[in-house]
Amino acid sequence: MTTTTENAPTGASPESPAARRKRGAWIAAGAAVLALGGYLTAAAVISISSDPSDVVSSYLGAIAEGDASAAAQIVDPGDFVDDATYLTDDVLGPATSHIEVTRVTTTKRDGDTAEVEAEMQLAGQSYTHTFTVMRETGAFWLLQPGWRPDSPLTVNVAVVVQDELSLTGVEQVDLAGAELDLDVDTSGRRSTSAYVPVYPAVYELTGPDRGPYFAIAPAELVAFPSPTLGDNAVGSLAVTATExxxxxxxxxxxxxxxxxxxxxxxxxxxxxxxxxxxxxxxxxxxxxxxxxxxxxxxxxxxxxxxxxxxxxxxxxxxxxxxxxxxxxxxxxxxxxxxxxxxxxxxxx
CATH class of the missing domain: 3.10.450 (Nuclear Transport Factor 2; Chain: A,)
Incomplete structure (x- = not known):
């Protein structure tokens, strides 16, 4: 009987499972590095090319549409004011007139800080406001520039009611349908509310029913910065005699x-x-x-x-x-x- 013996082929030995796993890990890591590099490059390009005025335009656009919820998604007023009761859709939405935005321009940009100038009109008045806009930490990971204004655009408003007729004063009025409390002075002739923040707009003021002999005619409160009062505005109502x-x-x-x-x-x-x-x-x-x-x-x-x-x-x-x-x-x-x-x- 003849026995034939074949020699094993020479060259690389078969790859072990452990070696294959190690090589796969290196390939995955390399791919991740390449992807991360591309991700950061894309984020940097977006960040450099995005104009900070875009977020201001979106913010003012929400206010102009009476959409307080959308405005709060960009700048949450609750982080800046003690009382955000009147910074809601229920108040801003029913306003009789909203701002008209005529120009939004980035005037200065330095790293993660920018200044954006916005021109607005309301009730025949014009106003220019400069926003300081900051880029948020972590914006690169969102592949977004992350620009946000550093504070909300609000106006502090108060309401005064004169009562020379009934001499009982007025303890509460409605600001665009929302109740606003007032303090009555000792004479009963003058009632005044505390200042509360609202978004710029024109709001209707109405008083309570005063029976058959007295009335309070509705009025409008123009919540818009002015040269005399700055970021404050005052609305006035008066008790009058009925017919x-x-x-x-x-x-x-x-x-x-x-x-x-x-x-x-x-x-x-x-x-x-x-x-x-x-x-x-x-x-x-x-x-x-x-x-x-x-x-x-x-x-x-x-x-x-x-x-x-x-x-x-x-x-x-x-x-x-x-x-x-x-x-x-x-x-x-x-x-x-x-x-x-x-x-x-x-x-x-």
Whole structure:
């Protein structure tokens, strides 16, 4: 029997599993380094080429659209102000007018800091604001430049309500539908809120219902920086008399004037002295009370024209003459009950 022996082939020996794993790890590491290098290169290119004004344009665009939530994604106002109650969609959205952005320009750039100048218009006013814009740490890893303004664009606003009529003051008003508390001074004539931050816009101010005799007409608060108040703005409301109150006072004054020329009541203390001293058959009302004016406190004054005998020796030869004077009184209100009293002539 013949036995044949074959020699093993010469050259590289078979690769072990451990060696194959090691080689794969080196290949993966090399690929990762290449990928990271490309990633960082791309991020650097994006960072260098991106204009910081883009983020300011986006931020102001959100405010101009009444989108407070989108603006807060860029600059969270809660990180900068104590009270962000009025920096919401519910307040900014219903504003009667929003800013118009006319220009946004990067004016300075130094490494991770830039300055961006923005021009805006609102309610016929123009305003230029310079934003300081910073590049966030970790922006390269997002493949984004990461520019963000270093603070929000807000205006501090307050509301003042004048009340010269009811003298009770106003404890709360609505700012674009959101409740705003006020402090009433000791006289009841002036109520004032604390300053609260809002986004620049024009907001409607409304007061509470004051019953049948008083009203608060709506007004607008222009929340926009001004040369006089800087980043502050003040809105004003006033308590006014309703037509029901004015009519009630004028009707009472008409009754009072007629009584001053009637027998038995012409000598009442509220009647003018010259009318009280005349024979009521020789006097009359030439023009009913008009021109109602509210004066200090819960007092009023109205004009009335009487006719009475002409003074002896009058050159005109007329037998009567007109006498223009005022009837003065006070009013008090208890719920829906109105009381009107006329002041004695000597006490006016």
């Amino acid at each position: 029901e109150l004015r009519s009630a006072i004028l009707d009472a004054a008409k009754v009072r004037a007629d009584a001053c020329v009637e027998p038995g009541t012409s000598t009442d203390a509220a009647c003018p002295a010259s009318i009280r001293q005349a024979d009521p058959s020789t006097t009359g009302v030439a023009q009913e009370p008009y021109d109602l004016t509210f004066v200090n406190g819960q007092r009023f004054m109205t004009t009335v024209v009487f006719w009475r005998p002409a003074e002896e020796g009058a050159t005109s030869g007329a037998r009567t003459t007109s006498y223009r004077t005022s009837l003065v009184g006070t009013y008090t209100i208890d719920g829906d009950d109105l009381t009107i009293e006329f002041t004695p002539w000597e006490d006016q």
